[in-house]
Amino acid sequence: MKKNTIICLAITTILLTLSASCSFNKSVKKNFSIGLITKGDGINVDEVEVTLDDHILDDNTLIYGKTLVTTFKSVDGFTEENGKYYPNLAVSLVSKVGDTVLKQANLLPNSNKGLNLDMKDLRGQVSFANPIFSDKTYTLVYTLTDLKGEGVLTSTMDVELVKDPDIKIDAEKLVYKESYLFSPERKSMITNRKVGFNDKMLFIFEGLKGFTNKNGAVELGMTMVVKDDDGRVILDQPDLFLNQKVNPALVEQSIQASLILTKGAISNPVKWQVKIWDKNSDATITAKTFLEVE
Incomplete structure (x- = not known):
């Protein structure tokens, strides 16, 4: 069976039917493990499967930056014309205070031309990142x-x-909103700690505040130290900013440290530590993580 692939922000799954369909083909289903409620009125689906790292999702608490794959399996109930059906997929994400942080009215831009009847599995890939926050x-x-x-x-x-x-x-x-690893080549966050030789990695800080503002600028320093499991120093950068003065709005938007590990003898795991500090006060923030280099 062919699958129609959709890149969107959405997560769904159906495991348990609470009530049977009635005269107008209505149904209500709930997955108790993740609290998902699915209601059908004329449209049915055999199963909505959600996977995280190739495993069925069983908890609606997610790590920031993770990607979910959602598959609506065997959708049915659509009006058919000329051997095709015409679905529309929309999504919205609403905060607890009622703000809509994401809204997409049509995730299937070619659906007005119709999908073949054998394309009954609709799949979406979801990454939980900006404009969403942890x-x-x-x-x-x-x-x-x-x-x-x-x-x-x-x-x-x-x-x-x-x-x-x-x-x-x-x-x-110093305070921050988010800190995460990012792969520019894959255009996705690194959440499994597995990286390859010669892969470019970014250690990103967003929402950094607390620096001393002097004449509309801040002075910060950033050190980066990388060591393998044997204690071998792979990289030691004492100050990546030197004597630069930076607009505090740019600092708050994003500060990044870049790393590429060239192929060689490395003992896993590799410790990557980044320290940022205010050169006009004693304010600091230190972040560290461990990588598995393959």
């Missing part, structure tokens, strides 16, 4: 409708995002 809970509303009829299917669930526990942060008088 330490918050969001309500996800995922909607499937029939462009040629009145059928609709909705799935809603709460998603709690937490910071990556593999990144240890020690902050003194």
